[in-house]
Amino acid sequence: xxxxxxxxxxxxxxxxxxxxxxxxxxxxxxxxxxxxxxxxxxxxxxxxxxxxxxxxxxxxxxxxxxxxxxxxxxxxxxxxxxxxxxxxxxxxxxxxxxxxxxxxxxxxxxxxxxxxxxxx
Numbered sequence: 001x002x003x004x005x006x007x008x009x010x011x012x013x014x015x016x017x018x019x020x021x022x023x024x025x026x027x028x029x030x031x032x033x034x035x036x037x038x039x040x041x042x043x044x045x046x047x048x049x050x051x052x053x054x055x056x057x058x059x060x061x062x063x064x065x066x067x068x069x070x071x072x073x074x075x076x077x078x079x080x081x082x083x084x085x086x087x088x089x090x091x092x093x094x095x096x097x098x099x100x101x102x103x104x105x106x107x108x109x110x111x112x113x114x115x116x117x118x119x120x
Contacts, residue, residue, distance in 0.1 A: 029058030029066020037087040038110035044095055045081045045117040052076040052095050052118060060090035060105055083113075 033039055046052050053075050056065035069084060076082045076095075088110035094103045095118050106114045 029056060029064060029069075030062050032057065032069070032084060032086045034087055039085050040088050040108035040110055041083050041085055041113035042091060042093065042106060042108060043081055043083045043113060043115045044076060044093075045115055046076045046078055048118050048120045049078055051078065054094075054096060055082065055084070056094040057084060057086065058092050059087075060092050062092070065092060065094050 042057065044052070044055055053070070054068040055070050055076070056067065057069050058064065058066045070076070070082065074082070086108055088108055091106050091108055092103070093106055093116050095116065096102060102118045102120075104116060106116060108114055
């Protein structure tokens, strides 16, 4: 609890001091696509036996994975896929359900895509 409150106060202080991009990158993981940036896609394929309730995506250089990038109420059921449009860059991906998660770094090229298969 103390760490959560401390992080919240640091975030507020950074925002008030004009460092909102630092806060955005730390808290959310940063934007999936930056203005004017070439893009590609990350397709998450669920081959596990459970529904994925969260997919966290952040550039490999970001300080954290950030927040869940799935829209509210969306799950990726076994056998289903979900595709994210992202900037051409290195991406850290964490997908899963509480207690079951898979992590991987992926390099997305402009105009191309990568497939991230979660197996269990």
